[in-house]
Amino acid sequence: MSTLTLSGINKxxxxxxxxxxxxxxxxxxxxxxxFVGPSGCGKSTLLxxxxxxxxxxxxxxxxxxxxxxxxxxxxxDVAMVFQNYALYPHMxxxxxxxxxxxxxxxxxxxxxxxxxxxxxxxxxxxxxxxKPAQLSGGQRxxxxxxxxxxxxxxxxxxxxxxxxxxxxxxxxxxxxxxxxQRELGVTSIYVTHDQTEAMTLADRLAxxxxxxxxxxxxxxxxxxxxxxxxxxxxxxxxxxxxxxARFENGELQVxxxxxxxxxxxxxxxxxxxxxxxxxxxxxxxxxxxxxxxxVEQLGADSLIYGAVSGFNGDEPHELCVRAGEASQREPxxxxxxxFETDRAMVFRQxxxxxxx
Amino acid sequence: xxxxxxxxxxxxxxxxxxxxxxxxxFFLWPAAQAIYQSFLLEDAFGLSSQFVWFRNYEDxxxxxxxxxxxxxxxVFSAAVTLGSLSIALLLAVKxxxxxxxxxxxxxxxxxxYAVAPPVAGLMGNLMFNPFIGDLYTAMNVLGxxxxxxxxxxxxxxxxxxxxxxxxxxVNFIFFLxxxxxxxxxxxxxxxxxxxxxxxxxxxxxxxxxxxxxxxxMVINITYAFFETFGIIDTTTRGAPGGxxxxxxxxxxxxxxLGADLGGSSAQSVILMLMVLALTVxxxxxxxxxxxx
Ligand SMILES: Nc1ncnc2c1ncn2[C@@H]1O[C@H](COP(=O)(O)OP(=O)(O)OP(=O)(O)O)[C@@H](O)[C@H]1O
Ligand SMILES: [Mg+2]
Numbered sequence: 001m002s003t004l005t006l007s008g009i010n011k012x013x014x015x016x017x018x019x020x021x022x023x024x025x026x027x028x029x030x031x032x033x034x035f036v037g038p039s040g041c042g043k044s045t046l047l048x049x050x051x052x053x054x055x056x057x058x059x060x061x062x063x064x065x066x067x068x069x070x071x072x073x074x075x076x077d078v079a080m081v082f083q084n085y086a087l088y089p090h091m092x093x094x095x096x097x098x099x100x101x102x103x104x105x106x107x108x109x110x111x112x113x114x115x116x117x118x119x120x121x122x123x124x125x126x127x128x129x130x131k132p133a134q135l136s137g138g139q140r141x142x143x144x145x146x147x148x149x150x151x152x153x154x155x156x157x158x159x160x161x162x163x164x165x166x167x168x169x170x171x172x173x174x175x176x177x178x179x180x181q182r183e184l185g186v187t188s189i190y191v192t193h194d195q196t197e198a199m200t201l202a203d204r205l206a207x208x209x210x211x212x213x214x215x216x217x218x219x220x221x222x223x224x225x226x227x228x229x230x231x232x233x234x235x236x237x238x239x240x241x242x243x244x245a246r247f248e249n250g251e252l253q254v255x256x257x258x259x260x261x262x263x264x265x266x267x268x269x270x271x272x273x274x275x276x277x278x279x280x281x282x283x284x285x286x287x288x289x290x291x292x293x294x295v296e297q298l299g300a301d302s303l304i305y306g307a308v309s310g311f312n313g314d315e316p317h318e319l320c321v322r323a324g325e326a327s328q329r330e331p332x333x334x335x336x337x338x339f340e341t342d343r344a345m346v347f348r349q350x351x352x353x354x355x356x
Numbered sequence: 357x358x359x360x361x362x363x364x365x366x367x368x369x370x371x372x373x374x375x376x377x378x379x380x381x382f383f384l385w386p387a388a389q390a391i392y393q394s395f396l397l398e399d400a401f402g403l404s405s406q407f408v409w410f411r412n413y414e415d416x417x418x419x420x421x422x423x424x425x426x427x428x429x430x431v432f433s434a435a436v437t438l439g440s441l442s443i444a445l446l447l448a449v450k451x452x453x454x455x456x457x458x459x460x461x462x463x464x465x466x467x468x469y470a471v472a473p474p475v476a477g478l479m480g481n482l483m484f485n486p487f488i489g490d491l492y493t494a495m496n497v498l499g500x501x502x503x504x505x506x507x508x509x510x511x512x513x514x515x516x517x518x519x520x521x522x523x524x525x526v527n528f529i530f531f532l533x534x535x536x537x538x539x540x541x542x543x544x545x546x547x548x549x550x551x552x553x554x555x556x557x558x559x560x561x562x563x564x565x566x567x568x569x570x571x572x573m574v575i576n577i578t579y580a581f582f583e584t585f586g587i588i589d590t591t592t593r594g595a596p597g598g599x600x601x602x603x604x605x606x607x608x609x610x611x612x613l614g615a616d617l618g619g620s621s622a623q624s625v626i627l628m629l630m631v632l633a634l635t636v637x638x639x640x641x642x643x644x645x646x647x648x
Contacts, residue, residue, distance in 0.1 A: 051544075051548060052547075052548075053544050053548075072551060074548060074549065074551035075551060079548065080544075080545070080548055082544070082545060084541055085541075086539060086542045086545040087542070087545075088542060088546070089564065090563045090564060090566075099546075099550070099559070100548070100549035103550040103551065103552075103555070147545075
């Protein structure tokens, strides 16, 4: 029902912090977009600009093609779910949900019906008369969701809504948010710094770094085809393995090992080889050797951690290998490995740009 | 409801003993004295006294001067409380919009509270002095035929103004802390839910400030009843014709200047009962509505 367009968005705070730098984005109707990035990268700032809680220093925002820069938050018809829920402490759950509707002049009987319907959907109809202080964290979370849903807004905005919940509830609510968003079909933006949450929720992900969108695309795109070192290292759990490398005499040198299969890379600049843990195979005649430090059993598979030989001590040379089945490796063991050359990536260390 | 029961011991009584002693010496004993005195009628020289039951009370309540004083006290207290609370709230809301917890600034705004009531009264007296008072001149220039020595309304205006001025600062500080205690997220959520800032104030901000307002209301009523004594004593002294005589000031003038100890005691007992009733009312009926 609604699209959102950001063009050339910049945000400078009064103290000079340049929190958002030239963001362009097109969000189509019904999409669930996730902003993900490290702490302080400007995700909340960008979201709050969409909500109208922060002024837009530069650039233009449009909802359904209409410029919203100067429109007050209440008139943008967006609803937001805050990290600490921000429920009105002096109002009952019912009044919390009804407040936005009655301010928009909806008739009393319609409000009643709408609130009850939403409460049923979120299974909070038993708490309608309670004050927020009399609810558990998870119930408050649902009320905050209900307050957003009940208004049937053009956009849902979520700013780390699950970060105050325990791990189990977080997974449960994550699934529920996804389901509700599908059912209601409301265009949504979801901010998180948890990349698992980002991967599982998103139709499309925007990875933000220092105020800029590094890359935007479907979770699988970003995982298998990252455009920058930052995106490669941010997306994926466990993290991608990164080993310093250089291109000399037409060959890629990784520590003491020469890796075949790479051509036409710039010589003499520091490079970074990136390999995901599942793209490393154990092989009796492998080119790389690690001494096993730790084995993590995950049930279906296991993760082997170890240090690669042939590097001097200062350089990063820790490696994580995903082993297909429960692995019998012991700490201290030496293990020969091969990297899947066609899945490996090469980045420039200085700019982070991906070369292969 | 179940309560935790501790073994009885005499030790706690030692700890509360100093407080009990202070209450006994400075409140219970004088109060008992006042009640006793209020049943006595003394002769003009204070040499003999006679037990007269409720005569002093009858004389007090049926006396026009007392009724006038009671009327003024109600108007005065309401005006001072409402005036100082609303001015302070307005200032605090405005300050809260621009100020983010800079405490030195807050302390600077607090200074008027440090002025003792009689000093505030003297300052007010100077400002409303017919010969050198700037405010006196200003009022008359602005076309208000102002004279607090002759006109009851003008005199009331002066004492109310000074009392409000003195109390605004402390109310302001409490309101400002109250406002800064309201979660930023809640205010932002309200911005998305309600377009009108005025409506947001009355539906969100004001109810969330209610505990502060209630506390300040109790403090301010007590202030208006009792502590303004010094202001009245240094400005109007109840003039003209008893029009600015608060009940407390009347207790003082009748007892110490008029030497009517019995009558004055009866008045103070009545005052005590009024305050008691007011306090009970505040806690029973208003407090219940303000906590969430
Ligand atoms: N009100 C403000 N005034 C000045 N600078 C601010 C303000 N709010 C945020 N910043 C700065 O802007 C940058 C981006 O902040 P933002 O809150 O958007 O980060 P974030 O990506 O949401 O981080 P987190 O994951 O920790 O919530 C930070 O460097 C922060 O210091
Ligand atoms: Mg944030």
